[in-house]
Amino acid sequence: MENTEEKFGEDILDACIKHTKEVLTEQLPLVKDKKYDFAPQFKDLTIQLYLVGVMQQFYDQYEATTADAQEKAFQALYCMMVNDGVKPKRAKKQADFVKQMSVLDDGDEALALALGYESKPGDRSLAEVFDNYIDEARVSKGLWRYYDQGKMILLLGGLLFAMAGIWFVTIYLPESDGITILAVGLLAAFMFMIPVFLIGLLIYRYKIKKDDRPKTPPL
Numbered sequence: 543m544e545n546t547e548e549k550f551g552e553d554i555l556d557a558c559i560k561h562t563k564e565v566l567t568e569q570l571p572l573v574k575d576k577k578y579d580f581a582p583q584f585k586d587l588t589i590q591l592y593l594v595g596v597m598q599q600f601y602d603q604y605e606a607t608t609a610d611a612q613e614k615a616f617q618a619l620y621c622m623m624v625n626d627g628v629k630p631k632r633a634k635k636q637a638d639f640v641k642q643m644s645v646l647d648d649g650d651e652a653l654a655l656a657l658g659y660e661s662k663p664g665d666r667s668l669a670e671v672f673d674n675y676i677d678e679a680r681v682s683k684g685l686w687r688y689y690d691q692g693k694m695i696l697l698l699g700g701l702l703f704a705m706a707g708i709w710f711v712t713i714y715l716p717e718s719d720g721i722t723i724l725a726v727g728l729l730a731a732f733m734f735m736i737p738v739f740l741i742g743l744l745i746y747r748y749k750i751k752k753d754d755r756p757k758t759p760p761l
Contacts, residue, residue: 558600558614559622565596565661569668578672588654588675590640592668594619595658616641692742696735704731 597615605611616637623633644652654671661667707730711723
């Protein structure tokens with residue numbers, strides 16, 4: 543009896559993953575046609591939340607409660623990632639993160655999950671999810687590109703300043719011991735990194751505040 547139930551559960555899981563991939567195959571071209579400029583991290587998370595909603599809708603026909611169906615959906619997402627070649631440990635971590643992000647601070651479900659759950663064949667529900675974030679600077683690829691470039695500037699600039707500080711001490715204060723030389727190198731690096739970091743933070747805050755301003759003047 544247990545083997546029969548286990549086999550039934552595996553068959554349902556396989557059918558759920560197959561159905562979900564069919565939905566994704568149908569929805570992705572509609573998203574690509576829109577040429578969104580979102581950060582890859584945000585785009586991947588949004589798609590995974592949407593797929594959880596699709597899986598939850600699928601499991602509704604087999605589970606007693608919506609909560610049980612959603613729990614099965616997160617398990618199915620994990621299994622799908624493993625089947626696609628993601629290492630189990632990484633897949634578990636990502637599935638847990640998706641589950642954490644599925645509930646907003648006010649207790650509501652994430653929009654992507656909700657629209658995935660309400661999706662119907664032939665609609666454009668995944669693109670509708672992304673349409674709601676077009677004007678969000680926080681999730682734009684440009685802002686994340688700026689963030690990645692800033693990290694590289696901090697790393698390389700800090701390294702160059704550290705080397706310059708060490709070179710200066712070595713040449714002009716040859717009697718200095720190793721600890722002093724290292725301390726001067728670190729100090730030189732921080733003298734570059736801290737101002738650059740603060741400038742980057744100010745630019746980031748300016749972009750976010752600019753994005754948060756009302757698009758139209760109040761009446």
